[in-house]
């Protein structure tokens with residue numbers, strides 16, 4: 051029997067019952083729902099709205115229900131209960147009678163559901179922050195282990211200037227450090243208590259919203275009951291944080307996919323992070339990195355879906371809001387799995403420094419440094435750029451590198467060139483010269499690594 055059977059004469063239709071139900075999704079919120087009900091019941095007793103005996107029966111009943119759900123002996127049926135709130139409340143009333151029927155005094159499912167969802171969002175944000183840290187740890191360790199390795203740095207996916215592998219990996223660590231901050235901000239946004247807003251307007255019972263705020267570990271009560279029951283922007287914040295981090299992971303995944311091709315050969319994925327082919331015996335495919343890249347679409351899609359659901363909704367609660375949870379849960383679950391997969395992949399991949407170095411020798415990575423050499427000797431930089439362009443053309447014609455040119459070849463372009471030009475052609479020296487804060491010189495990257503480690507330790 052439905053909780054609103056008083057006003058209805060016909061029974062439920064099986065299809066609309068199913069269509070209107072959120073139980074398959076929100077049953078995951080059982081623990082939050084029970085915590086909310088315990089806090090509400092105890093507060094009702096403290097305020098003299100229900101008796102202390104009723105409150106203890108409620109608490110005991112809810113604790114037992116929780117144990118039965120977790121033990122698998124209590125399974126809810128969508129034809130009986132539309133959502134987890136009704137399922138638990140009906141079960142409680144079946145078990146303890148009138149005390150259970152008093153629990154919903156001064157409460158609506160409208161404030162109940164968003165209380166549960168906020169508790170859930172806080173928990174998932176924290177879980178994601180942990181998973182984010184685990185991935186950062188894997189990247190930091192890999193950066194430390196291969197600190198001095200040089201690879202080509204790219205712009206437009208063309209060889210640009212040599213960089214340290216540690217520098218390259220740290221770029222992702224910083225993206226993830228900001229993602230952590232976004233998750234923390236989403237957690238803080240969820241950290242406000244809607245309970246006591248009732249259906250939309252508050253209630254005539256003397257509820258103590260500050261008491262349930264403390265009992266449930268919220269930072270503050272939400273000051274407007276209409277706002278409290280009708281907005282889900284805290285889920286948008288969480289899904290935005292998930293979306294940005296997914297985008298970052300897709301970039302990392304894409305690079306690992308490229309790096310593991312025969313063309314690059316910079317890394318080999320561990321067997322457990324690759325799959326074979328059912329027909330081509332030689333294949334080792336980076337499926338898991340591809341999935342991380344691909345799942346970004348889901349996460350961003352989840353964000354956009356809820357944005358569209360919220361658009362133009364009049365105040366206060368509308369059933370449209372029931373659509374909020376599935377995507378938010380999916381976004382958090384997906385990102386958590388992707389973090390975990392990426393951390394394992396990074397920690398277990400084999401790095402091939404000689405392949406990176408060999409590529410760094412190609413593509414005239416020293417060109418900027420030769421131009422800088424001339425500019426530092428007084429030639430205007432634009433002119434120096436032109437001169438080095440000619441030298442690169444010469445190399446192209448001869449099929450050689452800048453390093454293979456004789457001093458006379460350099461001198462033919464500019465008499466500013468001396469024997470010390472050799473220092474600009476050496477990858478190690480090129481890297482070592484970029485000592486600006488945030489640059490690729492080992493001294494600068496060491497400082498950066500320590501900064502990233504400090505941020506990691508502080509998070």
Ligand code: ARG
Pocket residue numbers: 072076132133159160163367369371372373
């Ligand atoms: N299952 C509903 C949801 O997830 C709970 C709130 C229902 N409130 C209502 N007035 N129908 O949003």
